[in-house]
Amino acid sequence: MRANSFLFVLRMGIGMAYLLLYIDTMVLTASSTELLHHIIAKLKSAFTMEDMGEQHGHANYVDDLLKRVGMSNCKWVATLANTKPKPSASDRKPIPDASFYRSMTGAFQYLTVMRPGIAYTVKQLCLRMHSPTDVHAAMLK
Known part of the structure; x- marks a missing residue:
């Protein structure tokens, strides 16, 4: 995983995911639903977090x-x-x-x-x- 101070990029085979962090907000997107759910499950097993569902803007x-x-x-x-x-x-x-x-x-x-x-x-x-x-x-x- 490569990282910027706020943007993380994951390449898994042909799949890609982007995780954007800002203070206590995280936006995650992936090239497939399966990869997205896999990453969410991994994050939930390591951190206390709440999945707010699809991003519809602020x-x-x-x-x-x-x-x-x-x-x-x-x-x-x-x-x-x-x-x-x-x-x-x-x-x-x-x-x-x-x-x-x-x-x-x-x-x-x-x-x-x-x-x-x-x-x-x-x-x-x-x-x-x-x-x-x-x-x-x-x-x-």
Whole structure:
């Protein structure tokens, strides 16, 4: 088994399995149902764990995040990154509550475990955590 700090890959013959860990959450997928059940049985024999069943995303977590940023009724878009031109640095204004920006960015960082498609956008948010501006707050939304 090869390991990254959070991703484990298992090759068994022609089968493959991926185990993704983040704090106390584990996501496991495999190329066959048999391999998946085999790995789950092995894990349960070694660790106390609860199988939450198939992964359907973190719908409640996402809903909570949207409420926290005041976007419960937002419309989904095809791209998660803002492709519009950004105002110049002189046009940007510091936001009054940088701690809220940092908290929300951290919450989105956690979400990248289940939704890796947002990783690039979240990385861009993280790069601005030291001094976020109104442009960055809009990017967060």
